[in-house]
Amino acid sequence: MIASLAFKSLRNRRFTAALTILSIALAVFLLLGVERIRHESRESFAATVSGTDLLVGARSSPVHLLLSAVFHIGNATNNLRWDSYKAIASRPEVAWTIPLSLGDSHRGYRVLGTTADYYEHLRYGRDRRLQMAQGRLPEGEHDAVIGADVADTLHYRPGDSIVVAHCAGDVSFSLHEQHPFKVIGVLARTGTPVDRTVHVSLQGLDVMHEDAAADSESDPLLAAMQADSGSGAEPRAITAFLVGLKSRSAVLGMQRAVNEYEREPLTAVMPGVALQEVWEITGAVEKTLFAVSTLVVVVGLGGMLVALLTSLSERRREMAVLRSVGARPSQIFGLILGEAVFLTLLGIVFGVMVLYAGLITGQPWLESRLGLFIVVGWPTAYEVALMGLVALAGGLIGLVPAWRIYRYSLADGMSIRI
Amino acid sequence: MNCGSAWARDGHREKRKEEREKVIEQLRRTLSTHPSPLMPSPLVQLSNVRFSWPGAVSPTIDIASLAVSTGERVFLRGPSGSGKSTLLSLLAGVLAPQSGTVTVLGTDIGALGGAARDRFRADHIGFIFQMFNLIPYLSVVENVCLPCGFSAGRRARALQSGGTVEKEAVRLLSHLDMAGEGLLRRPVTELSVGQQQRVAAARALIGAPQLLIADEPTSSLDADRRNAFLELLFKECASAGITLVFVSHDASLEPQFDRAIFLADISRPSPDAPHRAAA
Numbered sequence: 001m002i003a004s005l006a007f008k009s010l011r012n013r014r015f016t017a018a019l020t021i022l023s024i025a026l027a028v029f030l031l032l033g034v035e036r037i038r039h040e041s042r043e044s045f046a047a048t049v050s051g052t053d054l055l056v057g058a059r060s061s062p063v064h065l066l067l068s069a070v071f072h073i074g075n076a077t078n079n080l081r082w083d084s085y086k087a088i089a090s091r092p093e094v095a096w097t098i099p100l101s102l103g104d105s106h107r108g109y110r111v112l113g114t115t116a117d118y119y120e121h122l123r124y125g126r127d128r129r130l131q132m133a134q135g136r137l138p139e140g141e142h143d144a145v146i147g148a149d150v151a152d153t154l155h156y157r158p159g160d161s162i163v164v165a166h167c168a169g170d171v172s173f174s175l176h177e178q179h180p181f182k183v184i185g186v187l188a189r190t191g192t193p194v195d196r197t198v199h200v201s202l203q204g205l206d207v208m209h210e211d212a213a214a215d216s217e218s219d220p221l222l223a224a225m226q227a228d229s230g231s232g233a234e235p236r237a238i239t240a241f242l243v244g245l246k247s248r249s250a251v252l253g254m255q256r257a258v259n260e261y262e263r264e265p266l267t268a269v270m271p272g273v274a275l276q277e278v279w280e281i282t283g284a285v286e287k288t289l290f291a292v293s294t295l296v297v298v299v300g301l302g303g304m305l306v307a308l309l310t311s312l313s314e315r316r317r318e319m320a321v322l323r324s325v326g327a328r329p330s331q332i333f334g335l336i337l338g339e340a341v342f343l344t345l346l347g348i349v350f351g352v353m354v355l356y357a358g359l360i361t362g363q364p365w366l367e368s369r370l371g372l373f374i375v376v377g378w379p380t381a382y383e384v385a386l387m388g389l390v391a392l393a394g395g396l397i398g399l400v401p402a403w404r405i406y407r408y409s410l411a412d413g414m415s416i417r418i
Numbered sequence: 419m420n421c422g423s424a425w426a427r428d429g430h431r432e433k434r435k436e437e438r439e440k441v442i443e444q445l446r447r448t449l450s451t452h453p454s455p456l457m458p459s460p461l462v463q464l465s466n467v468r469f470s471w472p473g474a475v476s477p478t479i480d481i482a483s484l485a486v487s488t489g490e491r492v493f494l495r496g497p498s499g500s501g502k503s504t505l506l507s508l509l510a511g512v513l514a515p516q517s518g519t520v521t522v523l524g525t526d527i528g529a530l531g532g533a534a535r536d537r538f539r540a541d542h543i544g545f546i547f548q549m550f551n552l553i554p555y556l557s558v559v560e561n562v563c564l565p566c567g568f569s570a571g572r573r574a575r576a577l578q579s580g581g582t583v584e585k586e587a588v589r590l591l592s593h594l595d596m597a598g599e600g601l602l603r604r605p606v607t608e609l610s611v612g613q614q615q616r617v618a619a620a621r622a623l624i625g626a627p628q629l630l631i632a633d634e635p636t637s638s639l640d641a642d643r644r645n646a647f648l649e650l651l652f653k654e655c656a657s658a659g660i661t662l663v664f665v666s667h668d669a670s671l672e673p674q675f676d677r678a679i680f681l682a683d684i685s686r687p688s689p690d691a692p693h694r695a696a697a
Contacts, residue, residue: 012555321551322553324510324539325540325621326568329532
């Protein structure tokens with residue numbers, strides 16, 4: 001009875017009710033959206049480095065090394081020598097290593113020089129291996145394997161020829177045109193920076209750079225010497241390398257050994273620890289965003305309080321009529337509280353709907369522009385708890401007008417006061 | 419052991435004797451207030467009722483005795499501010515007196531709890547206000563059906579009489595000349611005041627409550643409509659055997675009722691009302 005009265009009463013004031021629901025829905029959307037992006041970006045970053053025990057590069061700050069070598073944010077300051085890599089890779093605790101050589105780009109996408117170990121040992125997410133979507137693994141030094149985003153955006157297929165530019169950047173005037181690579185494979189989508197990377201062999205990169213050096217300097221002797229020393233042989237330097245250990249318990253000792261390596265200043269980073277440092281930096285911004293969205297929720301619920309309170313004075317006589325036909329003051333109380341709860345719940349439902357619509361439509365944009373891979377899944381327990389808190393807050397706020405009308409209906413009795 | 423149980427039995431006998439005496443005493447008291455059991459028992463009985471609003475120096479209502487018989491049409495008159503609405507709230511059990519008893523249908527409603535009084539009102543009392551009787555967001559029929567949502571008894575009686583609650587509502591509305599198709603579908607806010615009052619009357623009558631309380635229901639109607647409204651109201655009350663307590667300050671309506679009560683005559687003079695102090 002009371003529920004149907006509350007519903008009909010709201011239907012009668014549908015414009016105000018719709019505005020109230022809209023403001024709560026937007027507030028909930030913002031609150032959950034901020035939380036979702038925070039959570040998903042952390043998940044996405046953590047998934048990228050999930051299988052790696054240590055990241056080793058030239059001496060620099062751990063955060064900088066992690067961001068530049070793994071996430072391709074910024075550039076590495078220094079390279080490390082090949083013999084240092086070899087020395088560490090041959091230690092007994094080491095299960096596998098993946099050398100990484102960065103610094104070139106192709107139409108805005110990073111070009112990564114690496115070895116067959118990359119395809120063999122790299123893990124992301126929950127222990128997942130890289131899979132080929134098309135083509136095959138690289139063999140020769142002119143072979144290139146591209147990530148899913150590169151293939152989609154630039155419409156490359158196995159057999160296409162690509163030219164690499166020196167320096168990372170969208171536009172570069174220094175193109176290695178004499179040394180084109182041939183796309184022979186496309187990797188399946190991973191939701192990590194791998195999707196936005198062009199992978200070539202270390203040898204291929206070296207040969208390309210030596211050709212370029214020879215070409216620009218027009219010194220046949222130097223070119224011949226470099227070609228002699230480089231082509232087919234080992235590269236002289238790499239940007240960083242990933243290390244997988246036989247036993248995770250060795251990670252601290254290994255990290256110290258690398259940091260104390262005598263022949264070259266190196267830095268070994270535990271990716272998870274470095275990510276925590278990143279989150280500490282971004283934490284303040286996240287807290288601010290969360291505070292702002294919480295305030296928006298408060299404003300939205302405040303709007304509902306105002307709408308309900310202003311409706312009360314004109315509804316006092318309605319309450320007297322209801323009392324005259326036998327409604328108890330507690331039912332009058334429930335009528336107003338029910339309206340508040342109904343408005344809040346509907347606001348939450350619409351907010352979640354807007355959030356999911358936004359996530360589904362915004363997913364490609366977030367991925368291509370921000371490199372943020374949002375998984376559109378069920379709400380997490382934390383998000384459900386947030387929604388529960390909003391519902392609870394809505395109910396508590398509804399107590400204010402409900403209590404007022406309860407007092408009115410006790411005091412007025414059935415006399416109609418306008 | 420034996421001794422103990424005999425004692426207990428004695429105590430029990432003693433208690434039952436006390437109870438018997440209590441019942442006899444109660445019967446004696448009832449008989450004294452009802453001079454003859456053959457006389458129709460009063461539907462409403464007020465004795466020594468006092469009620470003061472919080473903060474008021476003197477009681478708004480101070481009535482030694484007032485009785486309304488079953489089926490009677492009583493006209494209750496008094497100047498504004500004389501406590502008419504307060505008296506009606508006491509009769510309807512919205513307010514409870516600070517002292518004395520308000521008995522309706524043999525139930526001392528002042529002794530009931532708040533929720534029980536609300537239930538009692540829903541079951542036995544129909545109410546018509548001076549104006550703004552209708553819930554604006556409900557249709558005409560929904561407005562009339564409202565009491566059946568709060569009282570199972572009135573719902574049952576409406577079902578018995580009309581088949582469904584809605585049919586009974588339409589039947590009552592048609593008796594009050596309100597059943598035109600256009601009228602039933604129109605939003606209640608677009609009805610004229612006279613039409614609104616007739617819808618309110620149908621709502622007060624649905625499910626045949628024993629007592630109908632009308633608080634100046636005709637004060638916003640012109641003379642012709644006032645008489646037509648009263649006529650319809652009387653007819654419906656008579657056919658359903660409903661007792662009517664009708665409040666108005668319009669003395670011209672008085673002759674149409676069985677009995678007229680001037681509130682100032684039954685409510686004791688209060689010291690801070692100057693015109694009474696002079697008298």
